[in-house]
Amino acid sequence: MNLISLDIRMLRSLVSVVDSGSITETARRLGRTQPAITLQLKRLEELAGKPLFSHEGRRMALTSDGDTVLTYAKSILRLHDELLSQLAAPSIEGHVVLGTPDLYAAFLLPSILSVFRRAFPGIQVELNCSLSTPLVNLVKRGEVDVALVTRMNDFTGGQVVGQEQLVWMVGERSTAHQERQVPLALLPPGNIYRDHAIAKLEEVHRRWRVACQSESVGGLQAAVFSGMAVTVLGRSALVPTMRELSSEEGFPPLPKVDLLLYRSHRAASKAAQALHDYLAHYLSLDTELQPVPPHPADKAGDVL
Missing domain, CATH: 3.40.190.10 (Periplasmic binding protein-like II)
Structure with a gap:
């Protein structure tokens, strides 16, 4: 029996392409070239021995085998990143204020925050539940370090992490x-x-x-x-x-509606960065498999 070994970068590229709907965007997010991402996906298909994507015009859609690989890829990446977090966690301590509407606090964040607390026991998270518009203002003033909100029509900045x-x-x-x-x-x-x-x-x-x-x-x-x-x-x-x-x-x-993740420019601590990156990663893993359209104002995740 020939055993194959999957490069974690292949799996991360697959998840990112499905999340963003774009090889170009995936290359930007992962800091690689478009040909490199395309090669990784091709290599992953070769190792799987089955096509993972079907092409519908210019759109790439997952096949049934692709759906199976995606499910496992998410689980593998989750465990992989949790292990890295556990190894790094003891050195990170601090206090972070997380702002979010109570809708997300109750239905989207509990499982993610539970894993985060186990991975980073030295970080204290203070939850501030409010509506999206006042939370963005609090982030701008530095009174909230990280915020997960619903994008309103007049919002600028922020990182789209799901829908x-x-x-x-x-x-x-x-x-x-x-x-x-x-x-x-x-x-x-x-x-x-x-x-x-x-x-x-x-x-x-x-x-x-x-x-x-x-x-x-x-x-x-x-x-x-x-x-x-x-x-x-x-x-x-x-x-x-x-x-x-x-x-x-x-x-x-x-x-x-788009879910936006903000980080205050005043939140420079490793603790705030860890929470921001954790939320960005795990929320994007659960994003519905539809391309998230870009917004002209989405140039950075920080609020200046």
Whole structure:
């Protein structure tokens, strides 16, 4: 039996190409040339003995075998990077303030932060839960070191580390979605979740009213659980006793929103850098397998 050995760099290139949808972007992220990335992917296919990509026009799509390799590649990279973190962790200590909306604090970050705490026991993470716009301002003032937020229309800078699919949600036994004037549970004005909800209903000429306004996901969920309203949240927040509404029920598909990661220019400590890099890596591993379109303002992850 001939045993093959997979270069960790091949696996990292595969994950990055699927994440970014671009060999060019992968080369930029990994600091290599485009031909080098292409060669690594070709070599990985040769070792696998099966095609990993199918070409649909200019777009590269994973084959079923490619999906299998991607799943294992993510697991291998996760263990590989955790080992490196464990070896480096004892030398890093400090205090870091992490800002994020409570939606992500509750549904996206717990598993990642749990692994981070085990890898870096000397780093104390203080969590600051707030809406995205005030958090970005806090990062600019240096009051928050690292922030994971939803990109709003007027945001500049930041690093795109993933996307969240927005969905309509209603209580399992609720009839709120059947009312002639749809009762909505929304975040305050200026939030992109709210903007998309209202815009989509107006596109299909459905009447609506605000039945609940809350700065926290808990308040919106309470309105949905009680049966008094329909809300729009990221799919990760869909929990038992809630269900997703479809276009057949009069609720048109919603877009995805970008997740941005910021680091304050004042957060120069190794602890802040470690948390920023950890979040960037693990969130990008869980990104949906769709290319993330570039934004003209996305030139750096730091806030100057």
